[in-house]
Amino acid sequence: MKVFSKEQIYEGDRLTTERQEISSTELMERAATQIFNWMHLRMQGAQVPVHIFCGIGNNGGDGLVLARQLVIHGYNVKTYIVNYSETRSKDFLINYERIKDTTKDWPVVLNSAEGFPEIYPDDIIVDAVFGIGLNRPPADWVADLFQKFKASEAFTLSIDIPSGLYTDKPVEDENAIVYANYTLSFQSPKLVFFLPETAKYTIQWEVLDIGIDRDYLTQTETEVELISKFEVLPLYKPRQKFAHKGDFGHVLIIGGSFGKIGAVQLASRSALSSGAGLVTSYIPQCGYNSIQSSFPEAMVICDDGDKAIKDIHFNIEPTAIGIGVGMGQAADTIAAFEAFLKGNESPLVLDADAINILAKKKTLLKRLPQQSVITPHPKELERLIGKWSDDFEKLEKVKAFSKAHDLIVLIKGAHSITVYKEKQYINTTGNPGMATAGSGDVLTGIITGLIAQGYEPLAATIFGVYLHGKSADIALEDYGYQSLIASHIIETLGDAYMDLFKQPEPEEKQEEQEPEQ
Ligand SMILES: NC(=O)C1=CN([C@@H]2O[C@H](COP(=O)(O)OP(=O)(O)OC[C@H]3O[C@@H](n4cnc5c(N)ncnc54)[C@H](OP(=O)(O)O)[C@@H]3O)[C@@H](O)[C@H]2O)[C@@H](O)CC1
Numbered sequence: 324m325k326v327f328s329k330e331q332i333y334e335g336d337r338l339t340t341e342r343q344e345i346s347s348t349e350l351m352e353r354a355a356t357q358i359f360n361w362m363h364l365r366m367q368g369a370q371v372p373v374h375i376f377c378g379i380g381n382n383g384g385d386g387l388v389l390a391r392q393l394v395i396h397g398y399n400v401k402t403y404i405v406n407y408s409e410t411r412s413k414d415f416l417i418n419y420e421r422i423k424d425t426t427k428d429w430p431v432v433l434n435s436a437e438g439f440p441e442i443y444p445d446d447i448i449v450d451a452v453f454g455i456g457l458n459r460p461p462a463d464w465v466a467d468l469f470q471k472f473k474a475s476e477a478f479t480l481s482i483d484i485p486s487g488l489y490t491d492k493p494v495e496d497e498n499a500i501v502y503a504n505y506t507l508s509f510q511s512p513k514l515v516f517f518l519p520e521t522a523k524y525t526i527q528w529e530v531l532d533i534g535i536d537r538d539y540l541t542q543t544e545t546e547v548e549l550i551s552k553f554e555v556l557p558l559y560k561p562r563q564k565f566a567h568k569g570d571f572g573h574v575l576i577i578g579g580s581f582g583k584i585g586a587v588q589l590a591s592r593s594a595l596s597s598g599a600g601l602v603t604s605y606i607p608q609c610g611y612n613s614i615q616s617s618f619p620e621a622m623v624i625c626d627d628g629d630k631a632i633k634d635i636h637f638n639i640e641p642t643a644i645g646i647g648v649g650m651g652q653a654a655d656t657i658a659a660f661e662a663f664l665k666g667n668e669s670p671l672v673l674d675a676d677a678i679n680i681l682a683k684k685k686t687l688l689k690r691l692p693q694q695s696v697i698t699p700h701p702k703e704l705e706r707l708i709g710k711w712s713d714d715f716e717k718l719e720k721v722k723a724f725s726k727a728h729d730l731i732v733l734i735k736g737a738h739s740i741t742v743y744k745e746k747q748y749i750n751t752t753g754n755p756g757m758a759t760a761g762s763g764d765v766l767t768g769i770i771t772g773l774i775a776q777g778y779e780p781l782a783a784t785i786f787g788v789y790l791h792g793k794s795a796d797i798a799l800e801d802y803g804y805q806s807l808i809a810s811h812i813i814e815t816l817g818d819a820y821m822d823l824f825k826q827p828e829p830e831e832k833q834e835e836q837e838p839e840q
């Protein structure tokens with residue numbers, strides 16, 4: 324799913340009114356009617372008090388349309404105008420008049436937090452104060468109002484975006500933002516729903532289709548994309564009947580050190596389980612017995628070093644190499660890594676200590692093959708690109724870094740983001756159970772395994788991150804957050820693949836389709 328920028332959303336609105344020959348007022352009516360339908364379906368006429376707080380722009384206009392429709396359908400509605408500015412939008416004013424024509428219970432105009440009504444935990448708040456038009460911090464009294472929303476403990480439904488959140492700027496004041504239980508967003512989810520500092524402002528979100536011009540939606544390129552099954556399915560490479568293992572590449576996983584051989588075992592196993600034809604583990608000698616006995620499918624090449632790698636040499640031609648897991652940063656290992664990069668031409672996935680060494684010796688970056696993949700966790704990323712002050716700066720820095728070195732950078736997190744130059748792909752699978760030892764090693768193996776099978780490095784990263792998260796989601800059902808460990812993620816990789824082709828569950832039974840007697 325594309326994640327449109329604020330400017331693209333405004334342009335989509337404009338083009339839609341032009342091409343469909345409707346007024347902006349009609350588009351607002353259509354948008355807010357979708358919100359009404361959503362609520363009506365769930366509330367079925369329930370008389371729960373619904374408090375609708377409207378700003379004075381188009382987000383407020385949406386709130387007024389919703390209020391009018393709820394009133395017409397007999398709901399228990401109380402409407403407020405959060406009067407933060409004298410500059411009212413045209414469609415706000417039109418709908419302000421319309422609601423006054425609909426009910427005698429006119430909106431209450433709030434000019435300070437003093438007039439804040441009594442709201443009980445079982446009531447519902449609709450937040451239509453600010454939408455994507457927020458461009459400066461809300462006034463203190465408006466922030467106080469948002470705090471009162473929170474203190475009320477009422478279910479809070481935000482329209483389009485939690486009020487007080489910018490679409491393209493970091494948070495300035497945590498207290499000046501609505502905490503939404505649910506956000507109904509028009510046309511596109513907003514990038515801020517997925518960034519670590521701002522995702523907390525809405526527990527759930529959903530996109531409502533408001534009939535924006537189809538051509539515009541399909542033809543407009545966005546910088547950001549949300550990756551779910553629908554996006555990865557076209558990447559999947561089916562297997563041919565007469566295929567043999569040589570068609571699926573030979574992965575080499577280089578890493579390990581005394582006490583950290585398991586990292587190589589995990590990465591190698593996941594490379595094979597992701598579909599690679601052959602896997603060789605390259606490790607220091609101390610790991611030989613453990614890998615050979617615990618993972619018979621792997622071939623093993625030993626370095627001359629006993630406890631750490633000191634001179635990387637092998638006589639195979641790997642299709643893809645994953646390097647760094649459990650490798651350590653002994654002086655010999657660093658020298659070996661440096662020499663390896665000099666001679667290497669295979670596609671690379673770099674993780675853990677390989678990234679740490681790159682951070683120490685940035686001149687090595689120019690030795691990486693084009694479109695190498697790096698998969699840093701936040702600390703490793705910071706060592707590589709320096710500190711950032713907020714999520715937006717982090718994204719900008721990673722984009723610039725990716726561009727400068729022609730690298731695919733995976734920013735790991737609750738929503739891992741694959742960055743390649745300007746483009747950002749936000750993953751939607753995965754769960755907090757994955758915050759466990761070795762989970763990153765498994766990911767390195769999967770991505771390397773996919774590249775070995777012929778996936779382009781960018782596609783391999785996007786697809787690999789998706790599969791990794793999906794496997795963990797499936798494994799979660801058996802193990803729960805606490806007991807999920809990295810090996811489980813490998814075991815369910817097959818299910819993650821099969822899930823790609825699973826038919827959606829049938830809808831609830833439909834009365835009219837009962838068989839004839
Ligand atoms: N996208 C779609 O498909 C559709 C979108 N629709 C809806 O429109 C919404 C966008 O509406 P919007 O542009 O009128 O902006 P909104 O957020 O209501 O803000 C209002 C104005 O407040 C001002 N302002 C800003 N910050 C401020 C501050 N701190 N304190 C005080 N004032 C401040 C600023 O004006 P300024 O004062 O800068 O001139 C701003 O323009 C969108 O989120 C969606 O809900 C649907 O109706 C139709 C389909």
Ligand SMILES: [K+]
Pocket residue numbers: 382450451452453454481482483484485486
């Ligand atoms: K809002």
